[in-house]
Amino acid sequence: MAPARWSRLSLILWLACLLPLAPAxxxxxxxxxxxxxxxxxxxxxxxxxxxxxxxxxxxxxxxxxxxxxxxxxxxxxxxxxxxxxxxxxxxxxxxxxxxxxxxxxxxxxxxxxxxxxxxxxxxxxxxxxxEFLVGNLVVTQNTSLPWPSSYLTKTILKVSFLLHDPSNFFKTASFLYSWDFGDGTQMVTEDSMVYYNYSIIGTFTVKLKVVAEWEQAEPGSAKGVLQKTGDFSASLKLQETLRGIQVLGPTLIQTFQKMTVTLNFLGSPPLTVCWRLKPECLPLEEGECHPVSVASTAYNLTHIFRDPGDYCFSIRAENVISKAHQYHRIQVWPSSIQPAVFAFPCATLITVMLAFIMYMTLRNATQQKDMVENPEPPSGVRCCCQMCCGPFLLETPSEYLEIVRENHGLLPPLYKSVKTYTV
The missing domain is CATH 2.60.40.10 (Immunoglobulins)
Structure with a gap:
């Protein structure tokens, strides 16, 4: 019985020990x-x-x-x-x-x-x-842009330094702030907030150096001056509204002639450019043309007109800040020779001219051959040539006299007979 009692008691103790563990x-x-x-x-x-x-x-x-x-x-x-x-x-x-x-x-x-x-x-x-100061630079502007860290030029920026000090450790410290706005402007202030205005577009980095000083009593000595510093920076992208679009290009052109028009954007580079030819200068509606992404302040348009008439380039450029519209009129005149219409007549004319030149060349060659085979010229020409040019061409006078006699056989002799009379 004793062993049984001890076993029951041990079981009860074991269960009692397990009870506190049950919730856990x-x-x-x-x-x-x-x-x-x-x-x-x-x-x-x-x-x-x-x-x-x-x-x-x-x-x-x-x-x-x-x-x-x-x-x-x-x-x-x-x-x-x-x-x-x-x-x-x-x-x-x-x-x-x-x-x-x-x-x-x-x-x-x-x-x-x-x-x-x-x-x-x-x-x-x-x-x-x-071991340095902990904080953040916060830049704000009245106008908010959807791009991160993007702001407008010629609009006041508020730049503030926020010290992270949840335990109020620097409650007795004095601070000195050294600002560098990245465009050549630097300043030193005792205030953690400044206002600044950027006049040009671009990406700039604002740098700030903060110095904190406070007195602290050290055991067994006089008060000492402690110091902590921190360097902070923020990148800013300054944008500018599109003030307009300058169009450089011809206003008069012929059909089938390639035309190039240069667009200069007065302001920050736009995100998209859209253009379309219309008979009248009217603004472009949404979805009326296909937008093209542009990453610079200039863009070239090229087009070839096939039909004469009066046209108008309707141009729209936009970035996240604003939109701008511009128009460019152009007159298209028919060209003197249109390749699509006169291609076949021109080819026919060239073929005829080549045939005529070949015919004249063959004809001249045939005449020269006949002259070589039949060197005897017509009688009149031969007589004239021989009479006029013979003395210069013959080698001796006897040959000349012989030819003269042959050609003029019926002429009287060059001498007369002398008659003798007896008185």
Whole structure:
């Protein structure tokens, strides 16, 4: 009987030990931790970390609101703990670091009466701490543009520095601000906010150097002056409204002649350019023409007119700031020779001319051949040639006399007979 009693007693004790573990085992995996922090921060300044226990499916599981049923466990070494508070289902700690770096902080939650049981939820966070000032540059303007970091020229910009100091560590510090606006303008102020106006378009980088000084009493010595600095920057893209479109191109042209028109945009480069030929100069409607992306302040249009008449280029350019319209009239006259209409007649004329030249060439060659085969010229020509040119062509006078006799056989002799009379 004694062994049986001891076995029953041990079973009861074992069940009693399991009862505190029951809620934790059931809750394990059903809850999670939401962790928030006000970091990053600078060395020697306090950082606050808050951990809250919530249900995983956005609160559909009912949590018991008694905070004494759960215990939060923190691991924050080497950060120095300055305070810790627990309220409802959350826990908050404040820590300080004397050195810069990224420090991990771990948290887990267990049942209050069984801290070595399986955790209900666990989480971690990395806390960045720097030796410099922490803050941001904020640039604002009355006119907002849809492009990120884009602003208008010739419109006042408000540039502000916002110091991140949730623990009010620099409440006694004095600050000095050194500004560089990237366009050659620099200034030094004691105010964390300045106003500036850019007069030209482009991308500029605003640079700011902040110096903080304060007095701090050191143990066993007089007051000392401490200093922290920080460098900050912001990139700005200055845009300009489209003040107009300048059109450079001919106003008179012939058909079938390539025409080029240059568009110069007075302002920031537009996102899109749209144009269309119309019989009258009227604005373009939405969807009336196909837009073309343009990334510069100039654009060339090319077109070939096939029909004469009066036309008007209707042009629309736009960027995210504004729109601009422009018109360009042009008269198209019929060309003297239109290649599409007179291509065949021209080819026929050229063929006829080539045939005529070949005919004349062959005819001249035939005449020259006949003259070589029949060198005897007509009688009149031969006589004239021989009479006029013979003395110069013959080698001896006897040959000349012989030819003369042959040609003039019927002429009287060159001498007369002498008669003798006897008295």
């Amino acid at each position: 085992r059931v809750a394990a995996g059903l809850y999670e931790l939401n962790i928030t922090t006000d970091g990053p921060t600078t060395t020697a300044a306090e950082v606050t970390i808050l951990a809250s226990l919530v249900a995983k499916d956005n609160g559909s599981l009912a949590l018991r609101g008694n905070a004494h049923l759960y215990r939060f466990h923190w691991i924050h070494t080497p950060l120095r703990l300055t305070s810790k508070t627990e309220k409802d289902l959350s826990s908050t700690i404040r820590v300080v670091s004397s050195m810069p770096g990224d420090f991990p902080v771990s948290i887990w939650v267990t049942a209050a009466d069984c801290w070595m049981c399986q955790p209900v939820a666990r989480g971690s966070v990395v806390l960045p701490i720097t």
